[in-house]
Amino acid sequence: MTTKAYIVGVGMTKFEKPETRDWQYWDMAEEAGTKALGDAGIRYEQVEQVPVGYCFQPSTAGQRAVYALGLTGVPVYNVNNNCATGATALMMARQFVEGGHADCVLALGFEKMARGSLGGGGADGGAADFATSPVARHYGIMAAAHGFEMSPPTAQIFGNAAREHMERYGTTEAQLAAVGAKNHRHSVNNPHAQFQDSYTVDEVLAARTVHRPLTRLQCSPTSDGAAAAVVVSERFVERHGLWHKAVEIVAQAMTTDTGDSFASGTCIDAVGAPMSRAAAQQVYAASGLCAADLDVIELHDCFSINELLTYEALGLCAEGESGKLVESGATTYGGRWVVNPSGGLISKGHPLGATGIAQAAELTWQLRDEAGARQVPGARTGLAHNIGLGGAAVVTVLRR
Template sequence: MKSYIVGVGMTRFEKPESRDWQYWDMAKEAGAAALADAGVEYGLVEQVPVGYCFQASTAGQRAAYELGLSGVPVYNVNNNCATGSTALMMARQFVEGGINDCVLALGFEKMKRGALGGGSDGGDFATSPVARHYGIMAAGHGFEMSPPTAQIFGNAAREHMERHGTTPAQLAAVGEKNHRHSANNPNAQFRDVYSVEEILAAKPIHAPLTKLQCSPTSDGAAAALVVSERFVVRHGLHGKAVEIAAQAMTTDTGASFASGSCIDVVGKPMTAAAARQVYEASGLGIEDVDVVELHDCFSINELLTYEALGMCADGASGKLVESGATTYGGRWVVNPSGGLISKGHPLGATGLAQAAELVWQLRGEAGPRQVPGAGVGLAHNIGLGGAAVVTLLRR
């Protein structure tokens, strides 16, 4: 059975504590926008998977209740930075499995200022869900005082530079591109444009990464309404419907840890495996994709993801971004929203915001950031600990 996204919505992503709102306020805003986009009443929604990382148990109910007290099942989802796409995957499975015709996937996060800790618990590394991942990093690179997530990705960047000759300027080119793209996104946390030189000169976080190559903490929410083909027909939603052509989630295997490399620990093997699955399931390949929203939590992860998705050979991602192949006028447009680096990264909302951007792109509704002729979109969302979700959308 096929599944379709017929409504999407999101709040503006904002710096934590910059607006007087609660997580249920932002969830209501995003969820109501998705329902309004589809022209569907909340009373038709049969289940609600809700993603978040930093709120208490059953916060999903507290948020969904703002949309209505219909008594439908609400699921609380936490998969680190891949939480939003995990909620979307649950919604798709409910529909494609024939369980439901109409499911609302909702994600939100209300965060604190400052860098993230070593996992969603923010606590002792010995008991952290990502203790194994950081142990691999420490064995190869030591453990410093810089923010741990920036540290593990920064060390992946160092390995990439040593193996493949990737340059600091190529890493900075990712930040330059995504900040430039976000200037046309009213929902982005940051809309300033920077040169490669300005990005290289920004505050160091963990060399070679500077502040303008790192995603910020953010407040925000996003939502997607997923429905069956018969629901589309019954409610006349053909003009809104974007098909979920394929979707896959993978988690860590031995390949993540066997090499002792931070490149593998941060998820490149998971992403490559998920991409293979969606290409096989859909009959589409990266050559068919027009627009990509991928998980650029740090500039190096965008480069690693190019390689994992098959956009270039291993080690060639620095040259790919430098060539202009991943911006307007190139082979693909990657992160037209500004990506996590500039649009922002409220963990529970990120994957659903990626889906929203792609739906707008595939409908031709993205305004000044529209990718001309976009017909196939790919979303990539990853979380340490770990989970990688790749989604192919088709108009």
């Protein structure tokens, strides 16, 4: 038997530049977890399972983090799925509830990162390390098509995907920069965001180049932070009178790489466009919804090009039309959808283990009409998209 799963409580820390604050990962996890439990109005003693996502902390860091919330002996699962880690932990929480294994689960994600650009999976980020890296096949595609340069590896593979999109579809640097300008503008109203400054398209274009055509203001930063969500069964909602808090997880899907990721030899496919497309198709089929039914979207804009690729994968526009879509204003306030009202990864920040759950937190606030100055008017259906190289794509549809 299965039951519906609902998010009834969310919480997160402010995302910050690494080493800004003198705190440890367990401190940030305690803050986010306490906020989520408080939002739901429940005690940690009512939680039956705890999946915990992180990438850069040691084994069993999940236990070290949640022990600050309570020592109840419940199972704690340590989750690592690259940049899709947070959504993976949330998916486990939903599966525990829908499968009838628990009525109340806390999904938690955190990261304490080092300053500087994120490496590509090797020991020091150099080309020689990719032979043994989990993402060796992905970077091999890039190296064969574009070579391997000295700029940050993740910026290289996404930057090369941007070049391919420009060459294939005529996408412009200004359209890529429009993604960064939009998301920085959105973050001005988000007190949890790492950056809260607004920039014009020209200012985004004029920023320091990280890997052509991507400038610094089109790239997500390394960040410290945590996020948490309380996922419960319909029975739990009814028993505790939580309908005023409840946001339904309507459908959710995770996909990993298939032959389509590598067959074309393009960076567009190697960075995950086929995975995202497949996950979106699965959630649309399961929910009976489509892109036209969505009001608000939080998607994985690790780089501006990935927002454009994800528009196409989610069916917001036809393949190759995403540059024109963002330029038209269709993905901001007053347009057809509001995409990344939080500021997205580019401006809100990207502590890997927390990102997917932070997306769910933003959508929960939006669907409850609790997002303050960044509220999307009348939002009732939302979609979250979280992706990681190596690879995993998780798409989640929420409804109020």
